[in-house]
Amino acid sequence: MTTHQTIVQRAVEGDERALRQLWMENAPHIDAVVLRLCGDRDLAADVAQEVWIQIFRALPSYRGDSQFGTWAHRIAVNRTLNALRKVRRIAKVEMDVEDDTAAAPDNPEADTERGIMAESIDQAVRKLSPGARTVFLLHDMEGYTHEEIARELGITTGGSKSQLFKARAKLRRLLAHLSDGFSTGVGQEHGTPI
Amino acid sequence: MALPFKELPEQALDAMITREQTRIVAPLTEWSTLSLALRQEGLVRDGSGARAQSDYARDYDRGYARDYAAEPERRGGWLRTTGRWTMRLAASAALVGAGVVAGRGMTFGQGLIDQIQVAVSDSVGHRAAIHVGGKPFSSPADARRTLLRAQTDYQRAAAFLAATDSGPRIAGEPDVYRDRLAGLDEMTAASLGALKNAPQDPLLNQYYLSAAAAREATIQQLGNALPVGATMVRF
Numbered sequence: 001m002t003t004h005q006t007i008v009q010r011a012v013e014g015d016e017r018a019l020r021q022l023w024m025e026n027a028p029h030i031d032a033v034v035l036r037l038c039g040d041r042d043l044a045a046d047v048a049q050e051v052w053i054q055i056f057r058a059l060p061s062y063r064g065d066s067q068f069g070t071w072a073h074r075i076a077v078n079r080t081l082n083a084l085r086k087v088r089r090i091a092k093v094e095m096d097v098e099d100d101t102a103a104a105p106d107n108p109e110a111d112t113e114r115g116i117m118a119e120s121i122d123q124a125v126r127k128l129s130p131g132a133r134t135v136f137l138l139h140d141m142e143g144y145t146h147e148e149i150a151r152e153l154g155i156t157t158g159g160s161k162s163q164l165f166k167a168r169a170k171l172r173r174l175l176a177h178l179s180d181g182f183s184t185g186v187g188q189e190h191g192t193p194i
Numbered sequence: 195m196a197l198p199f200k201e202l203p204e205q206a207l208d209a210m211i212t213r214e215q216t217r218i219v220a221p222l223t224e225w226s227t228l229s230l231a232l233r234q235e236g237l238v239r240d241g242s243g244a245r246a247q248s249d250y251a252r253d254y255d256r257g258y259a260r261d262y263a264a265e266p267e268r269r270g271g272w273l274r275t276t277g278r279w280t281m282r283l284a285a286s287a288a289l290v291g292a293g294v295v296a297g298r299g300m301t302f303g304q305g306l307i308d309q310i311q312v313a314v315s316d317s318v319g320h321r322a323a324i325h326v327g328g329k330p331f332s333s334p335a336d337a338r339r340t341l342l343r344a345q346t347d348y349q350r351a352a353a354f355l356a357a358t359d360s361g362p363r364i365a366g367e368p369d370v371y372r373d374r375l376a377g378l379d380e381m382t383a384a385s386l387g388a389l390k391n392a393p394q395d396p397l398l399n400q401y402y403l404s405a406a407a408a409r410e411a412t413i414q415q416l417g418n419a420l421p422v423g424a425t426m427v428r429f
Contacts, residue, residue: 020225024225024382025406031222048222052223052228056232056235171202171207173200175202177200
């Protein structure tokens with residue numbers, strides 16, 4: 001039995017030391033996922049606690065087929081979405097996903113003219129509409145397929161693809177000013193006919 | 195006429211996403227809070243936090259297990275009662291930095307320790323002044339590059355030694371690793387505490403990662419240093 005398996009086994013048995021060990025090693029990554037999905041630090045702190053309780057509750061089902069972090073990551077995403085649903089945020093997300101008139105402005109010219117630019121992808125993602133943000137995070141950050149996202153959010157795969165397309169397009173505009181350092185396709189300009 | 199607008203290339207966005215995927219944050223919860231909730235859920239076995247020393251003594255030889263048995267109380271008190279944990283963090287951080295530079299040699303080569311002078315000033319705004327012998331750094335960026343390189347080298351060297359070093363054992367070697375592990379635990383906890391206040395601080399992140407990496411390497415080394423037949427069941 002490897003050292004890591006031993007820790008997991010001790011944690012399953014309720015050994016606080018082992019539980020804390022797993023938390024210390026994985027919290028920086030797992031909590032980052034929770035924070036990204038929640039987008040709000042206070043909410044994320046509450047959700048993170050629920051997530052860790054759920055991870056430890058499910059620990060007996062961990063078979064060691066994958067890395068503990070990978071296994072816990074999946075639980076973190078699911079639990080966070082559930083928690084968001086509870087606070088009725090997902091309800092709005094689901095509505096927005098199917099509704100193209102999302103709350104956040106989606107007009108590129110307007111974005112540019114108003115100087116709405118983001119300094120980092122994290123900041124840019126916060127500027128997306130809730131629906132587009134969730135789909136983008138699940139697909140591009142967490143590796144979910146459109147089918148999985150559709151199941152998770154109760155939307156169509158087409159809706160998921162559409163939101164992802166919009167999200168990426170908007171992110172590229174919000175982060176356009178950072179493109180100077182990239183050599184490929186820099187400054188790809190789109191002029192509007194007069 | 196509408197103004198032309200630019201877009202970030204797809205590849206650049208993908209690169210940013212990849213970087214973001216690896217981002218870490220300071221834990222959003224305190225272990226003490228989580229531990230309480232886990233107890234209420236019945237997920238923590240009563241008494242496991244203050245496990246009897248005899249249990250540890252059976253699993254381990256001595257020393258490190260004893261440290262862990264007392265750890266929750268000691269750590270909580272350490273942070274709460276002194277009110278000077280930032281000082282201790284600075285000292286810990288300095289030692290992590292020194293450890294990163296010196297690597298395994300720091301433990302066994304007193305000469306290296308002599309070269310490292312760590313001075314913690316209590317009177318001047320709780321600042322830690324660190325002087326490491328050798329060529330002075332030309333800039334903060336130069337120092338950061340050196341630190342990053344040293345950290346990477348340390349991890350590689352420690353992993354290599356842990357896997358291949360079959361040289362003569364040093365008396366009391368497991369205890370040396372246990373003591374180091376106990377110290378690294380405190381450093382990790384301290385740097386995590388600091389990151390809660392400044393989650394984006396690159397220096398604090400660096401110290402946290404350094405301590406965590408050194409801890410992993412030490413666990414490996416401890417595993418190799420244990421007598422044949424002894425199993426490491428707790429750390």
